[in-house]
Amino acid sequence: MIYLVRMRPKFHAAAVALVLVGTLSASGCASEAPAADPTPTLSATPLFASDEEALAAAEEAYAAYLAVTDEIYAEGGAGSDRLASVAAGTLLEADSTGMADVAKLGYRSVGETKFDSFSLQSYSPNAADLKSIVVAYLCQDVSAVDVFDPSGSSVVSDDRPDRTRLEVTFDGLEDSRQLLVSNKVAWSDQTC
Numbered sequence: 001m002i003y004l005v006r007m008r009p010k011f012h013a014a015a016v017a018l019v020l021v022g023t024l025s026a027s028g029c030a031s032e033a034p035a036a037d038p039t040p041t042l043s044a045t046p047l048f049a050s051d052e053e054a055l056a057a058a059e060e061a062y063a064a065y066l067a068v069t070d071e072i073y074a075e076g077g078a079g080s081d082r083l084a085s086v087a088a089g090t091l092l093e094a095d096s097t098g099m100a101d102v103a104k105l106g107y108r109s110v111g112e113t114k115f116d117s118f119s120l121q122s123y124s125p126n127a128a129d130l131k132s133i134v135v136a137y138l139c140q141d142v143s144a145v146d147v148f149d150p151s152g153s154s155v156v157s158d159d160r161p162d163r164t165r166l167e168v169t170f171d172g173l174e175d176s177r178q179l180l181v182s183n184k185v186a187w188s189d190q191t192c
Contacts, residue, residue, distance in 0.1 A: 046125030047133060047172045054123040058134045058170050061086070061179035066113045069095065073147070074110065077103030088171045089131075089182035107155060111145035117192060121167065130172035134179060139192030140164050165190035 048054040065086040072080055080099035083092055102108075121135040143162035147155050165187040170179040 047130065047177055048123065048125065051120055051123050054125075054134050055118070055120040055136065057177060057179050058120070058136045058168075059118050061170055061181060062115060062118070062136075062138065062168060065181040066115065070109065070111075070113050070145075072099055073102060074108060076106065076108045077101070086180060087182070088180035091181055091183050106150035107147055109145055109147045111142075113145055114141040115139060116141065127172075130174055132169050132182070133172040134170040136168050136170070137187075138166055138168060140166050141192075163192040165192050 169183040
């Protein structure tokens, strides 16, 4: 029994000393543990409140895109810098190159490009950098458009399809609810 009584104070003193040394070292040498970062949240609200709003904005953006491209083609490719107000990405690059080619060849177009059968394929409200935020299907109609060379002869092929089914991609502008056409792909297996 004496043995146990004598061990208990030694054990207790050693334990207290160990706890004190640990506490002093932790408080004197170590910095506080960093607070855990809260779960990241999206700071931006979605560009559109619904699929219907996204579809309406995409339809408006495509109409604006066609108006600008028809105007530039009618002016023989001049002022292609206007494309940046309605197009982005790979489509902006391709259209700018196409407009430069039209200007070199001296071509001009007459008529208005139209579209119909506009439907939403997808709306991605949380798309990274607002890229490919809306994708839509439509039928583009060029039946009223003709293209002429400098001599006034039409350069439109007799087998040109007047209506083409397209899948069109739109990018969003961060500071507004505006969309820019960023890509369009013809669907050869789909008819209008």
